[in-house]
Amino acid sequence: MICSHPPLKFLDVESGTLYKIGMTTKTIGATGLVFDPIRVERVSEKVAGQLRKLISDGSLKVGDRLPSERDLSEQMGVSRTSVREALQQLEMHGILETVHGGGSIIRNITEQEIRKPIERFIEQDKKRVLELAELRAFMEAWAAREAARNRTDQELETMRGYLEEMERDFEKGAIRYDVDFKYHTEIAAATHNTIYLHLIDNIYSLINYSVKVHREEVFVSRESQETILNHHRKIFRGILERNPENAETAMKEHLAFVVREFKRKFFDR
């Protein structure tokens, strides 16, 4: 998922506080007075802070590629050195990953703590896959509700685009999984809850990880494809009309169907 970033506005580094109060306090002499130590924030830290914020408020999503170091340094009015130091700080914290010659991409913040341990769980027991599906179902139901409540017109149009794409793909033969995925992701984004966005992203990839097969191979029949399309139409309508109840219900219906089909194929029942 590569993207250019003309719309992103990188403020001048001078914006924001120049000095920052540390966390520890010291008592000086016998006066009993307590002072907070003053700590100058380095340029690289300001840059890192700004990038953090852009990630935090969702302007930069997981998988996005940052502008090049040269671009960043120019846009922010600082040296490439400072930008590099900032990127390195973020890389140390696992927030992004830089590849020699390839650029820097945003990583999932929840990955470190949540992903690794869970992967091991999943490998131990097939039952975990169903647990994941269960999780996904109720989380997305909430997302549909919140999206209906908070979505912007812009986001709605994006969803409409994906939906129409699915319609066309259906006419031509089969719905493509990646469009379906993007559709769900856009709903997640429309909740305007960044942490949820990262969380659900992780759950998706966990599902993909544990179920090595793509959905395309599960939902091949004409009927199931049509059912899914109908579900999506219904979800879209709920979000369009800003009707949380309907959106949630439709999503629940949809995922219940998906899980049912899934069970039928993989656990032969």
Added chain:
Amino acid sequence: MICSHPPLKFLDVESGTLYKIGMTTKTIGATGLVFDPIRVERVSEKVAGQLRKLISDGSLKVGDRLPSERDLSEQMGVSRTSVREALQQLEMHGILETVHGGGSIIRNITEQEIRKPIERFIEQDKKRVLELAELRAFMEAWAAREAARNRTDQELETMRGYLEEMERDFEKGAIRYDVDFKYHTEIAAATHNTIYLHLIDNIYSLINYSVKVHREEVFVSRESQETILNHHRKIFRGILERNPENAETAMKEHLAFVVREFKRKFFDR
């Protein structure tokens, strides 16, 4: 404690492994073969590794000051840039501290808390705290529903125990936060969804971190304590009677109250 470092021997950076094996694996094509991605070690990483080694084997003790960046770069035969990057990596990991104009000193690794990525992420914006609360609310509502459906008698008894403990604490003065926490955790366990259990545990710890104050300090009034207790009684009844709807409703009511109170205290509204 300032000291010069003629005796320290800084090996040439070329010593040590040039290539390093990463952590993730990829499956290529349909062969099923698994390859480990190759990752080149950057110069700064080699420098950092050498310093790490010197610290771990005691050549550099806590409080010692490192040679200047210029000295290090000369002794190691690398640019000052690389040395600086290495020092920064170590500083990120809390291993040393650099002072503008003062040099870099070794810190005690055990004394400082190393902040996890998400924690820094959350600090970026107060809004994130509310997002966490939002997440928690709908996830726990689901948990209450599932617990009512799947709980064993054993788990119910454990909950009863915690509830009674809260009742006693309330009579004696105040509900203890850890009991409340254990109560919620037991509900999570009763869902019998292991992955959910881990997920919510993570979210709890994040909330505890971001909200530096314990709940005890937020819900001090007799009325709010009683309200909370009533909520818990209601939730318990729903789970006891295996009534998912009631349990979910009660939990929603409870967390809505908690979030409302929380907002009132911390965002003064």
Added chain:
DNA sequence: GTGGTAGAATGGTAGGACCATGTTATACGT
């Protein structure tokens, strides 16, 4: 399609210059 190749884009390293801050030595006044 598959694979190779050249050019562009991008991150990595090097080195020099200068500024900001801390450290040390020196000169000064009492």
Added chain:
DNA sequence: ACGTATAACATGGTCCTACCATTCTACCAC
């Protein structure tokens, strides 16, 4: 002789330029 103010130096912080190493991309030959 002592403390203090000042100057000189040492050291980290930032910027700049240049060049190398790797990846990406488009194009071509097969």
